[in-house]
């Protein structure tokens with residue numbers, strides 16, 4: 001059955017998805033039977049319907065650079081993919097819109113949903129792969145494989161892409177999408193009592209770094225400098241705190257004078273800091289790095305190690321590979337920040353678990 005995107009492209013239906021903003025589906029071209037489709041290893045055979053690839057574009061990403069770059073990129077994208085795919089373009093209208101677009105796209109049977117923007121946009125698209133604690137299912141048609149996640153990294157930090165060695169180079173990203181190689185990757189999930197589940201793909205972090213991220217998000221107009229400004233602001237009034245931690249449902253332990261806890265599904269955060277150097281989204285676990293009793297001058301002296309990922313041997317730094325971790329503030333109070341993929345999530349307590357091989361990703 002034709003997907004809704006195909007019908008929209010043909011002008012058969014007037015309404016696309018939940019609150020679409022700037023929807024534009026490319027007009028399908030006449031099928032080119034001579035085209036070599038063998039490179040679409042994740043895609044259908046030449047007798048299958050055209051694939052719907054949904055691009056979720058944050059026009060405000062990287063202080064508006066994402067929107068401008070996307071405009072320049074479209075002609076190339078059409079020439080590279082338009083022959084075999086319906087290119088469906090959605091602009092996000094504000095925070096969380098990418099989640100709705102993604103859910104609807106998966107339900108309608110999209111072959112892939114591609115986040116175009118930074119880690120925040122990718123984070124929302126990943127959250128759109130889930131609903132009510134379960135993966136979103138495709139209602140529309142029988143498919144050989146589930147909807148894949150893709151990324152055109154065009155953000156300020158674009159930290160997730162660094163783990164794979166991908167640059168902020170959209171042409172390189174389009175080649176990956178054209179090749180369509182897919183592999184299963186893990187996703188992290190964060191929960192709290194009586195609260196909604198929240199998914200992340202890159203790094204979740206607690207206390208000083210999360211507070212720094214909270215402030216950094218206000219200064220994105222300064223590019224990567226926002227992370228330095230955010231860190232300086234977070235240091236004002238910062239205190240290391242005693243936290244209770246439980247790993248893999250074991251015994252609770254008190255970690256004294258915790259500065260930050262970073263839980264990596266991938267390696268980088270904060271605009272290129274290799275904070276969880278042993279993490280990888282396809283290794284089936286999360287790497288937890290705990291910094292204790294750090295003073296401001298420790299960051300000055302050890303910052304180069306944090307960027308290079310050589311900090312695990314430093315005093316007061318520990319690293320554990322986990323399936324789950326629960327963290328509470330020993331003295332309560334609800335003042336310890338938590339963020340995931342650079343997005344502010346609120347305050348402790350939280351439980352963070354790994355969901356192995358949860359999503360198929362175009363790598």
Ligand SMILES: Nc1ncnc2c1ncn2[C@@H]1O[C@H](COP(=O)(O)OP(=O)(O)OP(=O)(O)O)[C@@H](O)[C@H]1O
Nearest residue numbers: 061062093094095117118119120121155156157158
């Ligand atoms: N139309 C919009 N207007 C304003 N903000 C938006 C819009 N669409 C999405 N957003 C928000 O913009 C935030 C940041 O976007 P994104 O991550 O793409 O760029 P970035 O912050 O520059 O990059 P990075 O996260 O890699 O540093 C997201 O959290 C998202 O909720």
